[in-house]
Amino acid sequence: xxxxxxxYALCRPLEAPxxxxxxxxxxxxxxxxxxxxxxxxxxxxxxxxxTEEALRAHLEDLDWLAATARAHQGVIDALTVVTxxxxxxxxxxxxxxxGVRSMIESREEHxxxxxxxxxxxxxxxxxxxxxxxxxxxxxxxxxxEERSAPKAASGRDYLRLRRQQTRASxxxxxRAETFATGLHERLAAFAEESRLHAPQNATxxxxxxxxxxxxxxxxxxxxxxxFVELVDRTKDDAPGLRVELTGPWAxxxxxxxxxxxxxx
Amino acid sequence: xTVVERREIALVDLLDRLLAGGVVITGDVTLRIADVDxxxxxxxxxxxxxxxxxxxxxxxxxxxx
Numbered sequence: 001x002x003x004x005x006x007x008y009a010l011c012r013p014l015e016a017p018x019x020x021x022x023x024x025x026x027x028x029x030x031x032x033x034x035x036x037x038x039x040x041x042x043x044x045x046x047x048x049x050x051t052e053e054a055l056r057a058h059l060e061d062l063d064w065l066a067a068t069a070r071a072h073q074g075v076i077d078a079l080t081v082v083t084x085x086x087x088x089x090x091x092x093x094x095x096x097x098x099g100v101r102s103m104i105e106s107r108e109e110h111x112x113x114x115x116x117x118x119x120x121x122x123x124x125x126x127x128x129x130x131x132x133x134x135x136x137x138x139x140x141x142x143x144x145e146e147r148s149a150p151k152a153a154s155g156r157d158y159l160r161l162r163r164q165q166t167r168a169s170x171x172x173x174x175r176a177e178t179f180a181t182g183l184h185e186r187l188a189a190f191a192e193e194s195r196l197h198a199p200q201n202a203t204x205x206x207x208x209x210x211x212x213x214x215x216x217x218x219x220x221x222x223x224x225x226x227f228v229e230l231v232d233r234t235k236d237d238a239p240g241l242r243v244e245l246t247g248p249w250a251x252x253x254x255x256x257x258x259x260x261x262x263x264x
Numbered sequence: 265x266t267v268v269e270r271r272e273i274a275l276v277d278l279l280d281r282l283l284a285g286g287v288v289i290t291g292d293v294t295l296r297i298a299d300v301d302x303x304x305x306x307x308x309x310x311x312x313x314x315x316x317x318x319x320x321x322x323x324x325x326x327x328x329x
Contacts, residue, residue: 010287069278089286103289114287125277197280205276214280246277252285 003028003044005094008075009085009250010104010111011039012119016082025071030078035101036108041079042100050093059091076250084119086111087250114255122248124217124227126187127200129209129242130176172240179238180213190230191217195253209242216253224248 006025014032024030024043033040048054058064072090079085094100104111188194199211219227231245 007289065279066275069275069282072282073273073278087281087286089288090282092286092289107289123281125280195285197284200276200280205274207274216281216285246273249281252281255285255287 004047004050005042005096005100006045006050007088007092007094007100007103008041008043008072009079009087010115011041011079011083011085012115013037013039014082018082019078022075022078023071024075025068030075033097033100035104038104038108038111040100040104041075041085042097043075045093050091055091055093080122080248080250084115084121085250086115086118086255087252088255118218118251118254120221121192121218121251121254122221122224123251123253124191124219124224124231124248125244125246126183126213126215126217126231127207127211127244127246128176128180128183128213129207129244130172130212131209131240131242175238176212176241179241183234183243184213184215187215187217187227187230190223190227191219193218193254197253207244212241216249218251218254221248 008024008030013034018030018032018041022030024045026043026045026049028044030041030043033042049058058068069090076085076087094103184194184196195216197214197216199214200207202208202210205211217227228245231243234243
């Protein structure tokens with residue numbers, strides 16, 4: 001059986017050995033491949049699953065994609081414990097070791113620069129959700145009702161009340177956007193770099209509410225606690241909104257290209 | 265408002281990073297992926313497969329108009 005080489009990440013030579021039983025995609029062990037003072041972390045994958053055609057089909061199979069993504073992440077996680085990995089895009093596959101070596105040679109300088117930029121940094125994910133709009137509406141309606149006491153005594157009062165409710169729900173969107181923009185500005189100012197991801201689809205994420213901000217921030221590991229506190233302090237700033245923090249991640253969102261000036 | 269820190273990594277968060285992040289290596293040394301645009305593997309196909317499979321672990325959220 002001929003195996004292909006699946007590459008997870010590039011990193012500097014490891015100071016501590018990789019854990020002995022580090023299992024990668026397709027169940028084979030992930031191992032370091034040294035070349036030109038850099039290390040590619042590689043495992044063997046079966047050719048029949050990773051040809052272009054097979055891969056195209058597999059990537060639309062959620063179970064396969066999930067298993068592969070989690071295995072990829074497992075290797076990156078283990079690397080994060082001992083070094084700062086530069087993660088590669090999912091399913092980057094080479095014919096053999098010499099293909100991996102020539103890839104390293106052709107991008108050596110770029111890898112070194114990127115590793116320098118990322119060393120000692122982690123990525124944090126921050127998402128803002130507009131919580132169940134229906135619950136919000138009824139809250140807003142209640143608030144409007146309170147404000148408009150005494151109770152609607154006439155048709156005109158009733159219509160006024162309805163208008164207030166509609167406005168309250170429009171306001172909610174406006175408020176969510178203002179809050180998300182403000183939060184992003186504050187976090188981006190603290191972070192070294194930031195990236196905005198597309199808002200997540202609720203059907204796929206299973207998360208309640210509508211995702212209005214989905215961002216990633218590159219933060220020095222030793223300032224992470226401060227960053228988390230900064231996110232935490234947004235508590236109570238905006239009723240009806242929910243903030244979710246994920247991480248620390250390897251710097252996936254910041255590995256793609258060298259940064260332009262200005263980060264976000 | 266609440267700040268939630270989840271311990272288990274949600275698949276969508278992972279895919280945001282693994283399909284849209286990471287170093288992209290194209291060229292003749294890689295096997296293929298140049299032609300398989302991962303970002304385009306629009307999650308639509310996946311969403312339908314989520315729906316077709318077991319919807320139970322996923323909360324059904326009604327689309328707002």
